[in-house]
Amino acid sequence: MGTPPLQALLHAFNDHDLDAIMSFFTDDCVFDTPRGPAPGGLRLVGKQQVRKGFQARFDGIPDIDYGDARHWTRGDRGVSEWTIRGTTATGESIEVRGCDLFEFTDGKISRKDSFWKIVD
Secondary structure, three states, X not given: OOOOHHHHHHHHHHOOOHHHHHOOEEEEEEEEOOOOOOOOOOEEEHHHHHHHHHHHHHHHOOOOEEEEEEEEEEOOEEEEEEXXXXXXXXXXXXXXXXXXXXXXXXXXXXXXXXXEOOOO
16 A cells, blocks of 8 residues: 555655645646735645745745644545744744645645644
């Protein structure tokens, strides 16, 4: 039995492998980022925009690692919980809990909605 899809996706994120990451997504995928100009964050649509969004995450936190992960799926929905650890491009250490809510279409991710705890 192979690695469950959300665990394999997390491994691709920890490898910073954009090609592998994007292989999990539909062509018309949506990524709702944890922050942005609207209550739902910034919405990125389509593989090109979503890929740029993930690249921006790697650029902003070059050593980002997703740990302490738990995943589950049911039907066309899924959840990943994780802790991000790393150092921002400006040298600030970061450690924050978060989660992703997923929607699937034909076995691929059609929507990823990310949430992070706010650390004061």
